[in-house]
Ligand code: CUV
């Protein structure tokens with residue numbers, strides 16, 4: 001098979017050829033080498049939870065040594081994926097809460113968004129009158145940190161949901177308690193000899209995922225906005241073509257804005273810019289990758305180098321002086337690829353030390369100084385670039401990004417600088433949904449998965465949806481696919497959108513696909529759907545909105561899928577999760593949950609069929625919706 005057929009991105013195809021020529025192995029080589037994947041693993045019915053295993057379920061051995069059947073084994077594995085994903089997102093949020101606790105008027109981390117802090121303080125019953133903004137910030141940070149380990153009570157963010165949805169959570173008993181507690185409970189309950197009941201394992205998975213969506217991720221986004229500013233629309237470009245021949249190229253990859261914000265500052269430092277010129281470069285060019293890329297493009301318009309599947313390919317351009325990473329979604333392979341070029345692969349987090357990388361530990365207390373040290377490493381490395389090994393592919397697309405809820409609402413309202421009123425100002429959006437000018441809204445999110453062709457499902461599905469007047473909001477690597485393929489260009493509405501959506505886009509001057517941020521920022525999508533539902537006095541499950549993860553791969557994505565379903569939003573996956581070993585698990589997740597939370601999963605690995613199903617389901621949902629309005 002031709003490796004290049006494994007991606008639809010033309011730049012990636014050029015780089016796959018170059019890798020071959022340079023003798024560098026990439027994920028695409030490893031994918032072809034790994035011919036058959038383990039069938040038990042694919043179905044989720046291999047158990048390695050205790051030392052008597054691994055136990056694999058077959059018709060001849062229908063139970064593990066302890067007697068666990070396929071339903072128990074699949075359920076436990078699934079629950080552990082949710083726990084892993086919730087842990088990753090929430091630990092990211094915890095770091096931001098610690099950063100807010102450190103914030104000070106003359107320190108590296110300041111309060112940028114006082115209004116948002118005060119709004120949150122009021123929500124959390126923190127006194128604001130006559131107090132120093134930093135005292136308020138520190139108290140809010142402390143309360144945020146308590147959400148991780150408080151001994152009693154449930155997430156304090158649940159009350160942002162419509163009351164109907166809160167009741168569903170109460171009745172089904174999935175209101176999450178402290179975030180760490182939910183994760184620990186899953187690890188405990190899936191230990192050998194605890195929960196074997198599948199319904200209970202799935203119930204637990206949903207409750208834990210709620211600690212991600214309606215606690216960890218929400219804290220992550222709110223605190224990031226308070227510290228670094230709420231995104232507003234801005235212009236940028238995306239794809240490997242944003243790397244520059246004549247500048248020091250730094251790729252920022254990973255997740256937490258605490259590091260990347262400081263790198264952005266450091267890269268503008270006059271001394272470092274002067275040093276770059278001394279080295280013979282014209283300046284310093286930052287380019288983002290994965291969710292860190294999303295964070296810095298949303299807040300600064302930093303251009304996007306690429307997505308999860310392009311991390312090796314960026315280095316293969318031979319033009320990258322440093323890849324700077326913190327946590328999550330970083331291929332360990334980057335160390336080896338970087339070795340083939342002059343690129344420095346710089347890890348910074350004690351939570352993600354990678355063999356073969358250069359480790360410079362990032363500490364929030366000395367943030368800017370360390371960021372400058374890291375950028376300096378990159379700048380000094382420019383002289384080592386081997387021009388003969390450089391090939392920067394040409395393509396890049398322009399995109400308008402930065403659509404936080406706070407930006408979308410006034411834009412749709414055509415009122416600039418309006419303050420968000422969670423019940424009032426979504427009216428224009430709600431009216432478009434009611435009248436059917438917009439048939440519905442879809443959140444298309446998530447990763448790239450080598451089980452399919454990189455970017456194909458994202459781009460196919462998004463194009464189909466907008467053609468059918470379904471407005472798309474996106475985060476994560478889905479957002480990067482949209483940006484790379486021109487779907488975030490304001491001209492995209494004319495080219496690809498149906499008549500209704502195109503009219504709305506032209507009227508309010510937005511692209512048909514809106515970039516809402518990183519994966520953690522899916523909390524923004526929850527806020528938006530909740531605001532629409534409240535405006536209509538409906539449950540979130542009553543309105544024609546869907547969640548889609550066409551190319552998901554991470555445990556975080558599994559947690560996200562679960563909390564989106566738990567929020568009453570039907571969720572469509574383009575990759576089958578490892579659950580097919582249990583017919584009952586499939587039945588509960590794709591059907592049974594409907595009765596409990598008003599939504600469920602649909603899976604189809606054919607993206608054309610999946611798009612058609614989504615469109616027809618949205619139309620079905622409209623019938624119900626139109627009766628209610
Ligand atoms: Ni957090 S989780 S590959 S970077 S979206 Fe991209 Fe997004 Fe998946 Fe990772």
Ligand code: SF4
Nearest residue numbers: 047050053055064066
């Ligand atoms: Fe086997 Fe049971 Fe141990 Fe799993 S927990 S490895 S099924 S004995």
